[in-house]
Amino acid sequence: MAHAENVKTLEAKCHCGSVHFTIDVPESSLPLPVHLCHCSICRYGSGAPCVFHAPLGPDIEPCYIAPSSESNLTVYVGGKPESTWTFCSTCGCHVSSGRTGKAISVVSTSIFEDHSPENFQIRKHIFSKSAKDGGIAHMLTQVGGHDLADWNPPDDDPEAQIVESKAEVGEDGQERLRAECRCGGVSFTIQRPSQQVLDDEFMNKFVSPLDQTKWLAALDVCNDCRLVNGTHVIGWTFVPLLLCEPVIKSDLKIGTAKTYASSPGVLRSFCGTCGATVLYSADDRHGGEPSQVVDIATGILRAPEGPMAEKWLTWRSRLAHMDSGRMYDENFTESLHTGSKQWDAIDALNSLQTPFLLFEARRKAGIIPDATFMHAMRVYLKRIGYSLSDLDRLNMVHVAGTKGKGSTCAFVDSILAQYQRTHAAPRKTGLFISPHLVSVRERIRINSKPISEDLFTKYFYEIWDRLGTAAEHAAGGPDASLEARPLYGRYLTLMSWHVFLQEGVDAAVYETGIGGEYDATNVVEQPAAAGITTLGIDHVQILGDSIEKISWHKAGIMKRGSPAFTVEQVPSAARVLRGRADEKGVALTTVDPDARLGSVKVRPNERFQRNNAALAVALAEAALKKLGVALPESSSLPQEFVDGLEKVSFRGRCEVMVEDEVIWHLDGAHTADSLKLASKWFAKETENSHGPRILIFNQQGRTEAVDFLESIYQETSRRDKAPFEHVIFCTNVTYAKAGYKRDFVNYQINPDEVEKMTSQRRFAAKWSSMDPTANVLVMPTIEQALDHVRNVANDLEEGEAAQTLVTGSLHLVGGALGILEKADAL
Numbered sequence: 001m002a003h004a005e006n007v008k009t010l011e012a013k014c015h016c017g018s019v020h021f022t023i024d025v026p027e028s029s030l031p032l033p034v035h036l037c038h039c040s041i042c043r044y045g046s047g048a049p050c051v052f053h054a055p056l057g058p059d060i061e062p063c064y065i066a067p068s069s070e071s072n073l074t075v076y077v078g079g080k081p082e083s084t085w086t087f088c089s090t091c092g093c094h095v096s097s098g099r100t101g102k103a104i105s106v107v108s109t110s111i112f113e114d115h116s117p118e119n120f121q122i123r124k125h126i127f128s129k130s131a132k133d134g135g136i137a138h139m140l141t142q143v144g145g146h147d148l149a150d151w152n153p154p155d156d157d158p159e160a161q162i163v164e165s166k167a168e169v170g171e172d173g174q175e176r177l178r179a180e181c182r183c184g185g186v187s188f189t190i191q192r193p194s195q196q197v198l199d200d201e202f203m204n205k206f207v208s209p210l211d212q213t214k215w216l217a218a219l220d221v222c223n224d225c226r227l228v229n230g231t232h233v234i235g236w237t238f239v240p241l242l243l244c245e246p247v248i249k250s251d252l253k254i255g256t257a258k259t260y261a262s263s264p265g266v267l268r269s270f271c272g273t274c275g276a277t278v279l280y281s282a283d284d285r286h287g288g289e290p291s292q293v294v295d296i297a298t299g300i301l302r303a304p305e306g307p308m309a310e311k312w313l314t315w316r317s318r319l320a321h322m323d324s325g326r327m328y329d330e331n332f333t334e335s336l337h338t339g340s341k342q343w344d345a346i347d348a349l350n351s352l353q354t355p356f357l358l359f360e361a362r363r364k365a366g367i368i369p370d371a372t373f374m375h376a377m378r379v380y381l382k383r384i385g386y387s388l389s390d391l392d393r394l395n396m397v398h399v400a401g402t403k404g405k406g407s408t409c410a411f412v413d414s415i416l417a418q419y420q421r422t423h424a425a426p427r428k429t430g431l432f433i434s435p436h437l438v439s440v441r442e443r444i445r446i447n448s449k450p451i452s453e454d455l456f457t458k459y460f461y462e463i464w465d466r467l468g469t470a471a472e473h474a475a476g477g478p479d480a481s482l483e484a485r486p487l488y489g490r491y492l493t494l495m496s497w498h499v500f501l502q503e504g505v506d507a508a509v510y511e512t513g514i515g516g517e518y519d520a521t522n523v524v525e526q527p528a529a530a531g532i533t534t535l536g537i538d539h540v541q542i543l544g545d546s547i548e549k550i551s552w553h554k555a556g557i558m559k560r561g562s563p564a565f566t567v568e569q570v571p572s573a574a575r576v577l578r579g580r581a582d583e584k585g586v587a588l589t590t591v592d593p594d595a596r597l598g599s600v601k602v603r604p605n606e607r608f609q610r611n612n613a614a615l616a617v618a619l620a621e622a623a624l625k626k627l628g629v630a631l632p633e634s635s636s637l638p639q640e641f642v643d644g645l646e647k648v649s650f651r652g653r654c655e656v657m658v659e660d661e662v663i664w665h666l667d668g669a670h671t672a673d674s675l676k677l678a679s680k681w682f683a684k685e686t687e688n689s690h691g692p693r694i695l696i697f698n699q700q701g702r703t704e705a706v707d708f709l710e711s712i713y714q715e716t717s718r719r720d721k722a723p724f725e726h727v728i729f730c731t732n733v734t735y736a737k738a739g740y741k742r743d744f745v746n747y748q749i750n751p752d753e754v755e756k757m758t759s760q761r762r763f764a765a766k767w768s769s770m771d772p773t774a775n776v777l778v779m780p781t782i783e784q785a786l787d788h789v790r791n792v793a794n795d796l797e798e799g800e801a802a803q804t805l806v807t808g809s810l811h812l813v814g815g816a817l818g819i820l821e822k823a824d825a826l
Contacts, residue, residue, distance in 0.1 A: 006026060006027055006028075007024040007025060007026055007027060008024070008025050008027050008030060008119070009022050009023070009024050009025075010022065010023050010024075010025060010112050010113075010114065010119060011112065011113050011114075012062075012095075012107070012111045012112045012113070013111060013113065013227070014088040014090075014091055014093035014095065014111055014227055014228075014230070015088075015091045015093055015224060015227035015228045015260075015262060016088065016090045016091040016093075016260070017068065018068060018072040018088050018089065018090045018091070019064075019068055019072055019073060019088045019093065019095055019111075020064065020065045020068035021062035021063055021064045021065060021068065022062070022063050022065065023056065023060050023061070023062055023063070023107070024060065024063075025060060026057075029057065030118065030119060031117060031118060031119055031120050031121040032054040032055075032056075032109070032119065032120050032121070033054060033055075033121060033123045033124075034052055034053065034054045034109050034120050034121060034122045034123060035052075035053055035054075035122075035123065035124050035125070035126050035151075036050045036051070036052060036053075036122065036124070036125050036126070036137070036140070036148075037050055037051050037053055037126050037127055038050045038125060038126070038127045038128045038130055038131040038134075038135050038137060038307075039126070039127035039130045040130055040162075040163040041078070041083075041085075041182065042127075043131070043135075043299040043300075043307055044180070044181060044182035044274075044276060044299065044300055045076070045078075045085050045094070045181070045182040045274050045275060045276055046094050046229060046230065046231055046275070046276060046277065046299055047181070047229060047234065047270070047276040047277030047278060047297030047298075047299040047300050048229055048230075048231040048233065048234045048235070048277065048297070048299045049135050049136045049219070049231075049233060049234070049235050049298065049299055049307060050125075050131075050135060050136060050137075050231070051094065051108060051230070051231050052108060052109045052110045052122070052231055052232055053097065053106040053107065053108065053109065054106060054107055054109045054120060055105065055106050056105070056106065056107055072088060072089055072090065073086045073087065073088065073089065073095060074086065074087055074088075074089045074272070074273075074275065076182075076183065076273060076274045076275060078182060078183060078274065083097070084097065084098045085097055085182075085274065085275060086098065086275075087230065087270075087275030089272075090260060091227075091228050091260045091262070091268075091270075092228060092229070092258070092260060092268070092270030092271075092275055092277060093108075093111060093227060093228055093229065093230040094108050094229065094230030094231065094275055095107070095108055095111065095230060096108060108230045108231070110226055110229075110230055110231050110232045111226075111227060111230055115328060115329045117144060117331065121144075121146070122143045122144075122148065122331075122332060123146070123148065123149060124148055124149035124150065124151055125137040125140075125148055125149070125150045125151070126150075126151045126152070127151075127152060127153075127159075128150050128152060129152045129162070130152075130162055130163070131306050131307050132162065132305060132306035132307075132737045132738055133305055133306025133307065133308050133310065133737075133738040134306070134308075135306065135307045135308060136219070136233070136308075136336065136339075136340075137150060138339070138343075139336060139339030139340050139342070139343055140335055140336050140339050141339065142335060143331050143332050143335045144331035144332075144335070164304070165178065165302035165303060165304045166304060167304050168189060170189070170191070170245065174191060174192070175191075175192060176189035176190065176191060176245070177189060177190050177301060177302070177303060177309065177312050178301070178302040179278075179296055179297075179300045179301050179302070180300055180302055181256075181271040181273075181274050181276035181278065181300050182271075182274040182276055183256070183271060183273045183274035183276075185255045185256030185257075185271050185272070185273045185274065186254055186255040186256055186257050186269075186271045186276070186278050186300075187255060188244050188245060188246060188248060188254060189244070189245050190215075190239050190243055190244055190245075190296065191243040191245070192213050192214070192215075192312070193207045193212060193213065193214070193215065193243075194243065196242075197240060197243070198212060200291055202291055202293075203240050203291050203293060206238035206239070206240075206293055208313075208314035209314075210314050210347065210350075210351045211314060214311075214312055214313055214314045215237045215238060215239055215312065215313055215314070216237065216238055216313070216314055216316060217235060217236065217237040217238070217298060217309075217313040217314065217315050217316070218235070218236055218315065218316040218318075218319070218320045219233050219234075219235050219315070219316075219319050219320065219336065219340060220233065220234050220235070220236055220319070220320040220321060221233050221319050221320065221321055221322065221324060221325025221328075221333055221336070222320060222321030222324045222325070223321075223324045223327075223328060224262050224263065224266075225321075226328065228260065228262055228268055228270075228277070229277045229297075232325070232328075232329060232332055233319075233325075233336065234277065234297060234298075234299070235297065235298035235299060235307075236280065236295035236296065236297065236298065236320075237295070237296050237298055237301075237309075237312075237313050238285075238293050238294070238295055238296075239293065239294065239296055240291055240292065240293050240294075241292050241293075241294055242291070248279070248294075250281065250292055251267075252267055252268075252269040252278075252279045252281055252294070253269070254269075254278075255271075256271050256272050256273045257269040257270065257271060257272065257278055257279075258270060258271075258272040265282055265283035265284075266280070266281070266282050266283075267280075267281045267282075268280050268281075276297070276299070276300055277297040277299070277300075278296070278297055278300065279294050279295065279296060279297070280294060280295035280297075281294045281295070298313070304737065305737060305738045305739050306737065306738055310739070310742075311739065314347065315340070315343065315344065315347070316344070317340055317341045317343070317344025317345070317347075317348075318337070318340075318341075319333065319336060319337050319340060322337060338454065338457070341457050341461070342453045342454075342456070342457045343742070345456065345457050345460040345461065346440060346742045346743060347742065348460075348464065349440065349460070349488060349491065349492075350488070350742070350745045350747065352485060352486070352487050352488045352491050353487070353488045353745075353746070353747040353748055354487060354488075354747070354748055355747050355748075356747060356748055356749060356750050356751065359748045360750075363541060368541070368542050369514075369515070369518035369519075369542065370518055371518070373518050373520075374518055374522065374523060376479075376482055376486065377486070377490060377493075377494075377520055377523050378523055379479050379482060380467065380482075380486055380490070380494055381494065381497070381523060383466060383467055383470035383471075383474075384463055384466045384467060384470075384494055384497075384498060385466060386497060386498070386501065388523060388524075388525050389525075390497075390501060391497060391523070391524045391525070392524075392525070392526045393501065393506070394430065394497070394500055394501070394505060394506070394507070394508040394524075395426070395506060395507045395508065395528040395623055395626050395627060396508050396509075396510050396524050396527040396528060397409075397412050397507075397508070397509045397510065397527065397528055397529050397530075397531070397619045397620075397622070397623050398510050398512070398521065398522075398524065398527040398529070398530045398531070398557045399412075399509070399510065399511050399512065399530075399531045399532075399533065399557075399619070400512040400515070400516040400519070400530075400531075400532050400533070400554045400556075400557045401531075401532050401533025401534060401535060401554060402533070402534060402535045402536040402537075402538050402550070402554075402671060402673070402674075403533060403534045403535075403536055403608065403671065403673055403674045403677070404533040404534055404608060404609070404611065404612040404615075405511050405512065405533045406433055406511055406650065406653065407609065407612045407650055407653055408531060408533050408612045408613075408615050408616050408619070409431060409433055409509045409510075409511045409616075410431075410433075410648050410649075410650035411602075411612060411613055411616030411617075411620075411644065411645055411648055412509045412616045412619050412620050412623070413429060413431045413445075413448055413509050414448070414644040414645070414647065414648040414649075415616065415617070415620040415640060415641055415644030415645070416429045416507050416509070416620060416623065416624070416644075417429060417447065417448050417644065418640035418641070418643050418644045419624060419629060419640050420447070422640055423629055423640075425624075425627050425628070425629050426505075426506045426507035426623075426627055427504065427506050428446060428447060428503065428504050428505045428506060428507075429446070429447055429448065429505065429507050429508070429509070430444075430445065430446055430496070430499075430500040430503075430505035430507070430508035430509070431444075431445040431446075431448065431508070431509045432444060432445075432493070432496040432500075432508065432509070432510045432511065432521070433445075433511045434489065434492075434511060434513055435810050435811065435814075436743065436814065437651055437652050437668075437810065437813065437814030437817055437818070437826050438741075438743065438814050438815075438817060438818040438823055438824065438825055438826050439743050439824055439825035439826075440456075440492070440743045441453065441456045441825050442825055442826060443492055443496070444456070444492070444495065444496045444499055444500075446499070446500075446503055446505060448649075450825045450826075451499060455499070455503075459495055459498055459499045459502070460495060462498065463491070463494055463495050463498055464485065467484055467485045468484055468485070471483075471484035471485075486520075489513050489520060490520040493513075493520040493521055494520075496508075496510075506627065507528070507623055507627060510524075512554075512557065514539050514542055514543070515539070515542065515543050515550075515553035515554065515556070516532075516553050516554045516555065516556040516557040517552070517553045517554075517555075517556025517557075518553070518556070519556075519557075521557075522556060522557055524559075525559060526559065526561060526562060527557070527559060527562050528562065528622055528623040528626045529562060529563050529564065529565065529618070529619045529622035529623060530557045530558050530559065530562060530563075530564040530565070530586075531564070531565050531566065531615050531616075531618070531619045532554050532555065532557070532558075532564070532565070532566040532567075532577065533566075533567060533611070533612060533615060534567055534569065534608065534611060534673075535547060535550060535551050535554060535569055535570070535573040536550075536671060536672075536673045536674075537550065537671070537672070537673075538550070538671045547570060547572050547573050547576075548572055548573070548575075548576050550573075551569075551572075551573040551576035551577055552576055552580065554577075555576060555577050555580035555581070556580075558580065558581055558584050558586045558588065559584065559586065560584050560585045560586060562586070563586075563587060563589070563622050564581060564586050564587065564588045564589070565588070565589050565590075565591055565615055565618040565619060565622075566588060566589075566590055566591070566615070567590065567591060567593075567611040567612075567614065567615050568590060568611070569590075574590075589618065591611075591614040591615050591617070591618050592614065593607070593610040593611050593613065593614035594610075596614045596617050596618075596637070597610055597613060597614055597617070597637070597645075598636065598637070600613070600637065600641075600642055600645050600646060601646055602645055602646065602648075603646075603648075603654065604654045604681050606677070606680075606681065608677050609654075613645050616645070617637065617641055617645075620641065620644070651817065651826045652666055652667070652668045652810060652813040652814060652817060652826075653667055653668060654667050654678070654681055655667070655817075656685070657820060659790075659820065660790075660793065661691075661793035661794070661796050661800070661801050661802060662789055662790060662793045662801065662802045662804055663686075663689075663801050663802070663803050663804065664804050664806060664816070664820065665681075665682050665685060665686070665803065665804065665805045665806065666806045666807070666813045666816060666817065667681065667682075667805075667806075667807045667813065668807070668809065668810035668812075668813040668814075669807050669808070670699060670808060670809055670810065671708075672707070672708050672711055675708050675711050675712055675807065675808070676711040676712075676714075676715055678805075678807050679711060679712045679714075679715035679716050679805075679807075680715050682716060682803075682805045682807075683715060683716045685803075686803040689801065689803050690799055690800045690801070691793075691796055691800030691801045691802055691803060692724075692725040692726060692792065692796075692800075692802055692803070693716070693723065693724045693725060693726075693802075693803045693804075693805070694724060694725065694726040694727070694728065694789050694792065694802055694803070694804040694805070695712070695716075695723075695724045695726070695727045695728065695804075695805050695807075696728045696729075696730060696785050696786075696789070696804065696805070696806045696807075696812070696816070697709070697712070697727070697728070697729055697763065697806075697807060697808040697812075698729060698730055698731060698732055698759075698760065698763075698808050698809050698811075698812045699759070699808045699809050699812075700731065700732055700746075700749050700753075700754070700759060700809065700811075701748065701749045701750070701753075701759075705759070705763075705808070706759075706762050706763060706766050708808070709763060709766050709767055709770070710770070712807075713767070713770050713771070716805075722771045722773050722774055723771065723774075724771075724774055724805075725774065725775060726774065726775045726777070726788075726789075726792060727764075727767050727771075727774050727775070727776045727777070728776075728777045728778075728779055728785045728788060728789075729757075729759075729760035729761075729763040729764050729767075729776075729777070729778050729779070730760060730778070730779040730780065730781060730782055730784065730785040730812075731754050731757060731759075731760060731779075731780055731781065731782075732744065732746070732749075732754075732782065732809060732811045732812055732815060733754065733780060733781045733782065734781065734782055734783065734815045734818070734819070735781060735782075735783045735819075736780070736781045736783050736784050741815070741818060744811060744814070744815060746811070757778050757780060760778045760779075761778055764776045764777075764778050782812060782815040782816055782819060783819055786816060786819055786820070789802055789804050814826075
């Protein structure tokens with residue numbers, strides 16, 4: 001060992017004090033690098049989401065402080081014979097991992113008294129793939145301003161093997177969730193909340209308020225839990241003992257469990273063999289027998305989807321005992337708090353969706369948006385602190401239509417971005433579009449990029465809190481009957497206004513959701529310009545079953561005093577648009593793509609996209625003029641317009657990706673007309689290709705979607721062979737193991753139909769009737785559909801590629817892109 005002046009002594013101690021030692025670390029080795037291990041061995045052995053380990057050099061040995069000694073440790077040998085796991089025999093605190101013959105190889109850094117950045121630096125996650133759903137690694141991407149690396153062994157490495165957990169069913173035929181420590185000495189199951197629990201005033205406090213089939217769960221950073229468990233953070237879910245099988249009594253003794261009273265009125269249990277934290281009981285969790293509620297360590301849960309067990313648990317956003325966590329390791333606690341709030345923001349947003357049964361009831365009752373919906377949006381706008389005139393500061397370009405409105409918005413945004421670069425006007429652009437592809441943050445963009453997770457979380461909760469407070473103050477008033485917060489899409493619309501106004505956006509492009517007249521975006525009174533893209537039949541239950549009725553709704557975005565533009569429409573739609581423009585006193589101009597675009601090349605360079613581009617030119621000109629930008633009188637387009645049109649990036653629309661022997665063609669078309677165009681594009685792209693053609697299709701919750709398949713079949717037909725050799729119909733569920741990515745959760749869809757793949761089987765029957773020669777498959781997830789295509793491609797001859805069309809739904813296309821690119825947002 002070096003001289004004393006060259007080392008630093010670090011002190012560690014478990015909760016009960018039976019394990020108490022120091023280590024002398026060369027100052028040149030500080031800070032010790034800490035990794036967060038998410039492997040199943042560490043999770044099942046600790047009961048925590050992950051463990052905090054730092055490797056020690058060969059010359060560093062613990063020096064025990066009397067009366068503590070090494071004899072107070074229990075050593076568990078599991079898995080590989082040379083692998084050891086040590087914990088305090090009295091309180092269960094995890095101390096270290098090692099190999100036979102050496103006391104410590106890696107030490108639990110969470111038991112050291114001083115975890116300051118000078119001594120320890122958290123640098124990376126390891127084995128996060130072992131967690132399937134990523135565990136807390138997705139929440140914790142940086143600590144103290146430093147990005148955390150994420151290391152996993154190669155997929156073919158034996159260490160990469162994931163411990164699979166299977167869904168279980170009890171004797172009553174109902175689901176069970178297994179809780180089991182690493183050695184299996186403690187093993188039991190829990191049930192979902194029962195009616196008895198829901199009816200009990202005490203026990204129902206621990207049921208998720210968002211989904212009454214789930215239990216609440218929380219991440220806890222309290223000092224006592226840290227020193228008893230041996231990790232910075234532990235997850236707890238709260239379940240009545242009466243729903244545990246086999247029966248667990250109030251003494252918490254089950255199997256090989258030992259108990260430890262960590263403080264008056266608190267009893268904890270851990271496995272006496274492997275050390276896993278199991279249960280926590282406190283006197284204030286007694287609602288009277290038999291309603292005692294205990295905390296179960298989530299690290300021992302064996303949910304098939306992963307350690308966050310999100311099919312069973314709803315996680316609270318706020319960390320438990322944050323003040324305690326901050327005092328110990330402020331950087332870690334703040335970083336985890338921020339990440340968990342981002343997760344919770346998505347869950348809270350999803351709670352604003354209309355559940356399927358209510359959605360169906362409203363549909364059958366004929367409840368559709370009307371003028372009362374617009375009044376409600378104005379009330380909500382006022383409740384978050386804004387007036388209608390405030391929205392005029394955004395110089396909004398408002399776009400409605402059936403086909404091409406997303407592309408048109410992207411073109412306008414791209415043109416404005418070019419002027420921002422060359423003229424510094426606009427100062428800052430905003431773009432509000434729907435739906436999203438990978439992350440809900442994509443719906444609200446500043447300077448063409450999705451807002452950051454931090455900004456999304458910040459502004460989400462500002463709106464959430466303002467609406468909640470305003471609703472309390474509105475009690476007894478004329479609008480007291482309004483829900484405290486509007487539904488999903490309307491909430492995001494409110495949030496976008498708040499984001500753009502707070503961030504200083506002075507030119508914003510808005511895509512309507514459904515329709516126009518009663519769309520949430522349509523409270524704006526003086527847009528810079530309004531544009532209506534090609535109209536067709538869509539959303540008939542809300543907008544009507546004729547082109548005339550639909551056109552009436554779309555025309556609602558035209559406002560007196562603001563210019564309006566459209567493209568060539570079918571005569572019946574054009575008549576309605578003209579009539580409504582006359583009623584409103586609006587000058588409506590029909591743009592001519594040939595006159596405006598000249599030799600500009602858009603992608604794809606087809607008539608429908610040139611219509612969108614020409615409309616975007618007119619809308620951008622109107623917005624720039626309102627901003628005071630002088631435009632040349634020449635009939636040719638300025639270079640900024642040309643660059644904006646030719647360099648636009650709009651993902652998931654006529655997009656091509658090459659991956660080894662697979663060429664993916666992705667388009668989010670979801671109407672009969674748009675699917676016809678997407679199919680034509682695919683047929684043209686692949687007309688000289690070699691190799692099989694494959695279709696991946698889905699559209700969930702629309703009975704008429706089965707008829708859309710005929711358009712795809714007709715437009716992709718070939719003279720000498722079938723349109724596709726392989727046809728796959730899958731749900732919009734993202735992953736085979738983890739289920740939906742939380743941004744894709746859709747409560748408006750019938751979950752039974754998704755589970756049984758009802759729509760997909762209907763699609764398969766339809767396609768097989770049109771083409772009996774195709775290999776038609778039904779698959780439960782997007783991930784499995786993509787993997788099947790890759791397997792087909794693996795057997796191809798040299799020079800061949802699997803030409804694959806992914807279409808029918810932006811949710812499908814977004815899920816596919818997220819998997820293909822491993823992206824958090826696009």
